[in-house]
Amino acid sequence: MxxxxxxxxxxxxxxxxxxxxxxxxxxxxxxxxxxxxxxxxxxxxxxxxxxxxxxxxxxxxxxxxxxxxxxxxxxxxxxxxxxxxxxxxxxxxxxxxxxxxxxxxxxxxxxxxxxxxxxxxxxxxxxxxxxxxxxxxxxxxxxxxxxxxxxxxxxxxxxxxxxxxxxxxxxxxxxxxxxxxxxxxxxxxxxxxxxxxxxxxxxxGTSIPAELTSQITKEVSSFEGVHGVFDLVLHNYGTDVMMGSLHINVNDTMSAYDIHGLTRKISAQMFERHGIIMTIGVYAVATGDNRRAELQSEVMQTLSVHKEIVQVHGFYYSEADGILSVDIVPDISVHDDTTLVSQLTSEISPLVPGMRVVIVIDHNYCES
Missing domain, CATH: 1.20.1510.10 (Cation efflux protein transmembrane domain)
Structure with a gap:
């Protein structure tokens, strides 16, 4: 029954x-x-x-x-x-x-x-x-x-x-x-x-329970090739239908074919274990000895010193497009996103003179 x-x-x-x-x-x-x-x-x-x-x-x-x-x-x-x-x-x-x-x-x-x-x-x-x-x-x-x-x-x-x-x-x-x-x-x-x-x-729409957030993060992180789980969002359409999305970090050397296989495996497991129809997005982690990897390290270090920032992810750098972008999750105590973005932009801009710096404010949809 x-x-x-x-x-x-x-x-x-x-x-x-x-x-x-x-x-x-x-x-x-x-x-x-x-x-x-x-x-x-x-x-x-x-x-x-x-x-x-x-x-x-x-x-x-x-x-x-x-x-x-x-x-x-x-x-x-x-x-x-x-x-x-x-x-x-x-x-x-x-x-x-x-x-x-x-x-x-x-x-x-x-x-x-x-x-x-x-x-x-x-x-x-x-x-x-x-x-x-x-x-x-x-x-x-x-x-x-x-x-x-x-x-x-x-x-x-x-x-x-x-x-x-x-x-x-x-x-x-x-x-x-x-x-x-x-x-x-x-x-x-x-x-x-x-x-x-x-x-x-x-x-x-309520926040995602901390226990479920932790469980999903742990399961997704256990897949080979995944180096971080971010931006978890879930929408409940009754007890039988749950839609969701998240981003994972993968090395920039990973092929599109391998990424395709990895995301399909994750989606299948989320549906089998939790009944969640999950969409998987990808962030590329810069590897090797190059300007992109160097900038990634510098930006992460610069932003991580701010106590009001809970998480930093989604680093993207393109000389061809003249842009450096990074996502941050501010603490719940931060109410003025505009001021925070302006402050962080002024700190990051000297690292890439003449390029556009984009700080994206993400929000935490989980209880934790």
């Missing part, structure tokens, strides 16, 4: 659990002539909505790529997670409003044996369901499942506070409905915002 099938199967379990719980509440409510319990059963049917959204989103995300969407529809999963997170957030806000009303205008709730049985059953079902769905979501890296599982867990917590409030009311005659409800509501709102942040950040 592949990932999408696992997500859909888990969501169907969520729907079945909510429908069964709703059926149980409806039967108990009808037998006990309790309109409140029957209405709560209807509410459980609406709780299945998050699972339905997850199923629809997962199925849509599996649509094959077309001309207008060459990267596929994998990001639809993020929209599913956003919708569910908004539902959780709305529930938290609604619960907070109702709790504040109870604090301002407290009323004495009444509890029966039937009510308490329903409450206990709801807590057990929602807690087990929530844990199962959330764990599956973390295992399958599905924000929608994680949000759906969290939604069920919050339902269990809210119902538990109702049970605690009922116990306090029966034992000491003190109503804590409003206060406990307000506290739990704030927790739900906070969690809803965090749930919303994950898929939104994925859509906006």
């Amino acid at each position: 592949d990932r999408s099938q696992e997500i859909i199967r888990t969501s169907w379990i969520g729907i079945a659990a909510n429908v069964l719980l709703a059926g149980f509440k409806a039967v108990v409510g009808i037998l006990a002539s309790s309109v409140a319990i029957v209405l709560d059963a209807v509410n459980n049917l609406s709780d299945a909505l998050s699972s339905v959204i997850t199923i629809v989103g997962t199925k849509l995300s599996q649509r094959p790529a077309d001309r207008k969407h060459p990267f596929g529809f994998g990001r639809i999963e993020y929209f599913s997670a956003i919708i569910i997170a908004v539902i959780v957030l709305s529930a938290g806000i609604t619960s907070l409003v109702e709790s504040v009303k109870k604090i301002v205008n407290p009323s004495e709730p009444s509890y029966t044996t039937t009510t308490l049985i329903v409450i206990v059953a709801a807590i057990i079902v929602k807690f087990v369901l929530g844990r199962y769905v959330k764990c599956k979501g973390e295992q399958l890296k599905s924000d929608a499942l994680i949000a759906s599982g969290s939604d069920a867990l919050f339902d269990a917590v809210i119902t538990l506070t109702t049970l605690v409030s009922a116990g306090v009311m029966l034992l000491w005659g003190i109503s804590l409905d409003g206060i406990l409800g307000a506290v739990i509501s704030v927790v739900i709102i906070k969690a809803g915002v965090e749930m919303l942040a994950s898929p939104v950040n994925a859509l906006l």
